[in-house]
Amino acid sequence: MKPCDLCSLDCGNKPFDLVTPEKTLQFCCEGCRGIYEMLHDIKAAPAQTTQNNPNSPERKPT
Ligand SMILES: [Zn+2]
Numbered sequence: 001m002k003p004c005d006l007c008s009l010d011c012g013n014k015p016f017d018l019v020t021p022e023k024t025l026q027f028c029c030e031g032c033r034g035i036y037e038m039l040h041d042i043k044a045a046p047a048q049t050t051q052n053n054p055n056s057p058e059r060k061p062t
Contacts (some may be wrong), residue, residue: 004028006036018042 010055027033
């Protein structure tokens, strides 16, 4: 069992994932995930869409 990354309670069978650039966090409930996002100013990655977006905002200095 994976403990919630916020409150350390059991995540249960269906943890709430939060994918960050560094790692994937797991929470026991949507509330915990939301609070963690707020605390760390995290913007959740888009859910399993193609990562190679041709319109990705890449800044290229000229
Ligand atoms: Zn929790």
